[in-house]
Amino acid sequence: MKHYFEQQDKVIKDLTLVILLVDIAKQRGIHPDKLLKGTKLFQHDLSNPNVAISQQQFSQLIYNTIKFINTPEIPFLLGSRLFPTQLGQIGLALSNARNLQDMLRIIKCHQSNIFPFMFLVEKRHQGNRYLIFNHAITIESDDYHIFMCELLASLVISALKWRMKGLPELHIRFPYQRPDYIEQYQAYFAQTFRFIPKIESLFNRSKVTGYLGLQISFTESLMMKLFEESSQIIKNYHLNQLERKRFPVGIIQSILQGFETCYEQHNEVTLEKVAASLAVSPATLKRKLALHHTSYQHLLDLYRQQQAIFQLTEQGHSNEKVANALHFSDITNFRRSFKRWTGLTPNALKQAFEGSS
Structure with missing residues (x-):
């Protein structure tokens, strides 16, 4: 059994959110069939304890909710x-x-x-x-x-x-x-x-x-x-x-947690190591991530940017300390990558966050 699941896998067994959304829609005069359009779910499925859904079905339901109910208090x-x-x-x-x-x-x-x-x-x-x-x-x-x-x-x-x-x-x-x-x-x-x-x-x-x-x-x-x-x-x-x-956990979660493990065990992250942790080839991993609206580089940037911004804005670390923690070869390389992620230097972003507190 895989330790992760993908957006098309029907592994989500609890339909509580789906049922609540259908009830809220009905209270607002929206027929359940309209809210469930494109999800491949029907009203009788909601009372079947053996029905499981996928992320694709759930996300379609959320998009339908945003489109048809369109009131900010729903979430x-x-x-x-x-x-x-x-x-x-x-x-x-x-x-x-x-x-x-x-x-x-x-x-x-x-x-x-x-x-x-x-x-x-x-x-x-x-x-x-x-x-x-x-x-x-x-x-x-x-x-x-x-x-x-x-x-x-x-x-x-x-x-x-x-x-x-x-x-x-x-x-x-x-x-x-x-x-x-x-x-x-x-x-x-x-x-x-x-x-x-x-x-x-x-x-x-x-x-x-x-x-x-x-x-x-x-x-x-x-x-x-x-x-x-x-x-x-x-x-x-x-x-x-x-x-x-x-x-199992979602594929994005598995990869982001894999980055953490790679840094702890090898002091580096590579496409090959991440693909091996999911028991797939690098080419297969690339194809999978494209289907999930992302890429290996995008997720690696996501992980490193989150770490950098947290360390800069919450922990108050220096650029040098953050660059070292994220295993950048030098401070110049870190600043260049940070500007690519955010459009700002680390110090400029830090000041912007301080001004918004």
Whole structure:
């Protein structure tokens, strides 16, 4: 069995998001058949426990939602409805976790069941914890990217509000420019959010970078703060009801995590090493990535740009330290690559982010 899956593979078994979207559409007078157009799904499929869907089907549903419903509150509404009642055994387990550390452990173990479309990377710096979410299966359009970030942020904040009896002190950085419908963000996230600064060269005439992930940060002390209500016995009971087999992850997630492993083990990343980790030839990997709307170089740039911007803007590292961490041969080569990624020098981008805080 492959340890990764692709956009055409029907491995997504939980249709909760699909059902919720159909219900929301019906409430707004949109027939389910219209919303499901092009997905190769029908209404009777939604009540069949044996039906699984692919990323292609799901992304078509999201595009239909954006086209036919076309109201900005939909992803926020979806995210806030998912936890805890719509997540089944996992939701019940999360509702009985002892603290945020416990919740994150469950989420990382069962990511493919909870939200297979995006994956979590954790970082720590000077007493702060950073949760960074990237797309796991394919690279889609700006509209899809924004929809999914809004949905996932709403899901995370809804879960925190539920378990912590209110919104804790945290910061959300959305990986795109400030949208026009800012009222939705204010209603769901209070004043805890910010956006990427408006830098024309960074966005290449697009409103998102296609690189930076959704980032949620808070102090380490929040991780161990005990929830008022929890039960390890009930939590373990519901976790034991879940399948114990290891689920595959999306191909993009597998490759981005492979970059990390290559740097740790070999101090370099090559197309050949990444292809070997997926048990395919370099030519086959190139073809696969083209079908997922990306390329090997694009994903390598994505990985290195994310690392560089985090180290520059959050950790305050010098250009030399970042260049060394990313295994560039010299500082000039790093600056040249960084300018190719963003259109700015590292120092100029750092100043732009500081001005937007």
